[in-house]
Amino acid sequence: MNRRILIIDDDTSMLDTLRAELESRSYEITVESSPEVALRTLAEGDFSVVLTDINMRGMSGVDLCQEVVALREEIPVIVMTAFASVESAVGSIRAGAYDFVTKPFTIDALVITIERALKHRELREEVKRLRRVVDELHPCDEMVGESAAMKRMYDIIVRVAETDATVLVTGESGTGKEIVSRTIHARSQRSSGPFVAISCAAMPEPLLESELFGHTKGAFTDARSARPGLFAKASGGTLFLDEVGEMPLGMQAKLLRALQERMVRPVGGDTEISFDVRIVAATNRDLEAEVRRGAFREDLFYRINVVQVQVPALRERENDALLLAQSFLKRCTSNRDGRVVGFKSAAAERITSYPWPGNVRELQNCIERAVALAQFDHIGVEDLPDRVAHSTVTRTLPDTCDPAVILPMDEVERRHIGQVLVALNGNKASAARLLGMDRRTLYWKLERWGLAAARDGNGAPRPLDGGAEELRRVS
Numbered sequence: 001m002n003r004r005i006l007i008i009d010d011d012t013s014m015l016d017t018l019r020a021e022l023e024s025r026s027y028e029i030t031v032e033s034s035p036e037v038a039l040r041t042l043a044e045g046d047f048s049v050v051l052t053d054i055n056m057r058g059m060s061g062v063d064l065c066q067e068v069v070a071l072r073e074e075i076p077v078i079v080m081t082a083f084a085s086v087e088s089a090v091g092s093i094r095a096g097a098y099d100f101v102t103k104p105f106t107i108d109a110l111v112i113t114i115e116r117a118l119k120h121r122e123l124r125e126e127v128k129r130l131r132r133v134v135d136e137l138h139p140c141d142e143m144v145g146e147s148a149a150m151k152r153m154y155d156i157i158v159r160v161a162e163t164d165a166t167v168l169v170t171g172e173s174g175t176g177k178e179i180v181s182r183t184i185h186a187r188s189q190r191s192s193g194p195f196v197a198i199s200c201a202a203m204p205e206p207l208l209e210s211e212l213f214g215h216t217k218g219a220f221t222d223a224r225s226a227r228p229g230l231f232a233k234a235s236g237g238t239l240f241l242d243e244v245g246e247m248p249l250g251m252q253a254k255l256l257r258a259l260q261e262r263m264v265r266p267v268g269g270d271t272e273i274s275f276d277v278r279i280v281a282a283t284n285r286d287l288e289a290e291v292r293r294g295a296f297r298e299d300l301f302y303r304i305n306v307v308q309v310q311v312p313a314l315r316e317r318e319n320d321a322l323l324l325a326q327s328f329l330k331r332c333t334s335n336r337d338g339r340v341v342g343f344k345s346a347a348a349e350r351i352t353s354y355p356w357p358g359n360v361r362e363l364q365n366c367i368e369r370a371v372a373l374a375q376f377d378h379i380g381v382e383d384l385p386d387r388v389a390h391s392t393v394t395r396t397l398p399d400t401c402d403p404a405v406i407l408p409m410d411e412v413e414r415r416h417i418g419q420v421l422v423a424l425n426g427n428k429a430s431a432a433r434l435l436g437m438d439r440r441t442l443y444w445k446l447e448r449w450g451l452a453a454a455r456d457g458n459g460a461p462r463p464l465d466g467g468a469e470e471l472r473r474v475s
């Protein structure tokens with residue numbers, strides 16, 4: 001961080017003194033006696049701290065503070081007040097000053113304040129940098145999932161969000177097409193504008209047309225007053241056309257014309273209105289097949305399929321089902337007594353191995369139901385719907401109570417932990433969380449069983465490496 005300080009004071013002898021004193025302490029000093037000129041200097045230069053007098057001709061230090069904050073919010077401002085006036089000090093802090101010094105002050109006291117301001121600035125930049133890193137690591141905070149398929153999708157979302165291109169989101173029912181569309185909006189330059197969603201399924205053409213384009217007064221029997229359409233409501237934001245594959249053919253032609261001309265004509269009206277809207281459309285149908293079948297217009301397909309984001313089915317997402325299950329569990333217990341805190345291992349196994357044809361939505365419903373049904377503080381297989389509970393998975397425990405087959409507790413635990421680690425690609429932190437076990441306890445047990453070499457999933461070795469193989473052999 002540089003040590004460039006801009007000092008503003010209309011008392012030039014004060015400026016000279018401060019410059020001499022601070023330069024001798026290796027700060028780079030620029031001085032300005034006019035607040036207006038100082039603001040221009042500030043806009044052009046790269047300063048770390050601003051030091052300003054509070055009583056100046058032309059502009060008060062408090063006003064100057066406000067201007068500096070508006071212009072360069074990251075630069076801390078230190079205000080010099082003429083006397084111990086609480087009012088002016090409070091005023092400057094309220095205006096966004098970082099701190100104040102009361103005249104007369106010693107240079108040493110000023111230097112301490114300047115150094116704190118520099119440190120403060122450095123910390124803020126560090127926080128900003130870390131936030132960017134976190135953002136890059138997990139760009140779509142609302143969305144849970146760390147599988148390779150999801151990471152590929154996050155990558156596309158981040159890139160496409162920056163553009164204004166029309167996006168087609170495809171994926172099976174319940175995969176999260178709407179949440180993806182919202183994320184695209186939230187990360188776009190339009191994020192402060194509205195996100196307006198409409199489902200095109202099961203809507204007759206006239207209704208859909210007036211919903212989208214609006215209507216004039218008297219356009220039809222019920223139209224007692226004019227109403228703007230969703231293209232107008234979404235102005236400056238994103239219009240989400242859900243289930244676009246089910247739009248009636250007649251409406252498809254009208255939508256195509258609107259998108260080509262970037263104008264809509266309200267029902268009953270004779271003037272066209274331009275719109276400023278980004279379109280994101282979603283479908284769980286195979287639109288190309290619909291085009292071949294003649295149920296979807298080819299020209300509209302090309303118009304909306306500028307960029308396609310394919311949301312993977314849940315069964316293609318490695319162990320995301322378990323991560324999602326945990327997140328849904330947390331979500332539905334946080335607003336209640338928090339009675340249910342986790343999953344029994346057998347339930348976790350079913351959740352991982354069941355193929356989830358209804359995708360994330362099915363999983364979410366299943367967890368909500370299980371939380372409502374659970375008799376203990378951990379969800380068991382018996383709390384899962386039959387279809388999930390009876391999916392075929394490797395069992396941890398034998399079905400029988402034949403004394404010859406019964407395993408010692410320690411062995412059961414070793415096998416079970418081994419299986420969970422294999423399922424989680426050796427990620428011990430996640431395993432400990434899932435097992436409701438302290439991480440150190442898990443490490444200690446692995447060490448005892450000679451499995452400490454099994455590496456963490458977030459370490460350099462990739463999933464299912466030697467560590468996981470080793471676990472697979474013992475279990």
Ligand SMILES: Nc1ncnc2c1ncn2[C@@H]1O[C@H](COP(=O)(O)OP(=O)(O)OP(=O)(O)O)[C@@H](O)[C@H]1O
Binds near residue numbers: 142178360361
């Ligand atoms: N990755 C995810 N992380 C967290 N929640 C998710 C994720 N994906 C989906 N969901 C949740 O699952 C539910 C279904 O998602 P969404 O409505 O976006 O799916 P969809 O693909 O639009 O489904 P449909 O085709 O049935 O309309 C929602 O409650 C959503 O919040």
Ligand SMILES: [Mg+2]
Binds near residue numbers: 177178242
């Ligand atoms: Mg949907």
